[in-house]
Amino acid sequence: MVILHIRLPRALLGLVVGIALATAGSVYQGLLRNPLADPYILGTSSAGTFGALVAAILNYHFNITVYIFSIGAAFLSMLLVYRIASLQGRTPVQTLILAGVISSTFFGALVLLLFTLFRRESFSILFFLLGSLSGAGSNILIVISAVLVLIGFSISMYLARDLDAMSSGEEDAIHLGIPVERVKKLLFFSSSLLVGASVSLAGSIGFVGLIIPHVVRLIVGPSHRKLIPASAIGGAFFLILMDVFARTVFSPLEVPVGVFTSLCGAPFFIYLLKRKQEEMTF
Numbered sequence: 001m002v003i004l005h006i007r008l009p010r011a012l013l014g015l016v017v018g019i020a021l022a023t024a025g026s027v028y029q030g031l032l033r034n035p036l037a038d039p040y041i042l043g044t045s046s047a048g049t050f051g052a053l054v055a056a057i058l059n060y061h062f063n064i065t066v067y068i069f070s071i072g073a074a075f076l077s078m079l080l081v082y083r084i085a086s087l088q089g090r091t092p093v094q095t096l097i098l099a100g101v102i103s104s105t106f107f108g109a110l111v112l113l114l115f116t117l118f119r120r121e122s123f124s125i126l127f128f129l130l131g132s133l134s135g136a137g138s139n140i141l142i143v144i145s146a147v148l149v150l151i152g153f154s155i156s157m158y159l160a161r162d163l164d165a166m167s168s169g170e171e172d173a174i175h176l177g178i179p180v181e182r183v184k185k186l187l188f189f190s191s192s193l194l195v196g197a198s199v200s201l202a203g204s205i206g207f208v209g210l211i212i213p214h215v216v217r218l219i220v221g222p223s224h225r226k227l228i229p230a231s232a233i234g235g236a237f238f239l240i241l242m243d244v245f246a247r248t249v250f251s252p253l254e255v256p257v258g259v260f261t262s263l264c265g266a267p268f269f270i271y272l273l274k275r276k277q278e279e280m281t282f
Contacts, residue, residue: 022235025209043103131258
């Protein structure tokens with residue numbers, strides 16, 4: 001009973017969320033040509049958290065309504081960012097990043113405001129706000145998110161070769177006959193789908209989508225045909241492992257896995273950054 005109703009759904013949720021975050025991270029880093037890009041760079045996470053918090057304040061707690069509110073807010077943020085960044089049918093990368101930062105800051109401020117004004121109601125989803133797999137109680141929601149993640153992953157894989165060309169510069173990709181703006185829209189949509197599905201179930205779990213693509217790139221190389229599936233596998237393994245540590249290290253207390261991934265991920269990322277600087281020096 002414990003395995004079937006507690007451990008297995010939680011492991012499946014870690015699998016889905018890990019795949020989503022690592023895949024989205026690898027796509028964003030290639031699409032935005034920014035090695036520091038993570039799945040939350042365009043504000044989808046803050047918006048999804050805001051939606052879940054609104055549902056909690058309305059006393060819906062953890063059910064399908066919270067999921068709908070969260071993923072709806074995440075997609076609203078995606079549309080707003082894209083509309084802000086679009087200029088005469090084009091979406092420059094720099095403008096897209098700035099629009100994402102604005103969206104993330106705005107929805108993050110709304111989250112803090114609501115948490116301050118409705119502290120008692122907000123406390124019920126505190127673990128969600130910090131990033132946690134403890135809400136894996138509804139199998140149907142995990143299945144829905146798994147379908148969304150599969151769609152986003154499939155689109156990303158289908159456009160992997162185009163993403164390789166765009167990673168070296170949009171002008172070069174245009175010369176190769178790639179419809180850059182259409183590919184950018186589809187990749188933006190697929191990545192937002194991945195992040196929205198993840199945030200709606202587990203909140204903001206940091207560093208998975210930032211670190212895993214970097215580590216995997218050192219192993220399989222920069223080709224997205226290899227990088228995306230390898231990142232998905234690595235992200236799932238890493239998040240499930242971190243969740244086991246989060247549940248057991250301070251037992252009987254449980255640390256939100258988002259806190260644990262950040263505590264473990266930050267020093268590792270500093271190590272990678274220093275190593276890269278030393279390689280560039282030599």
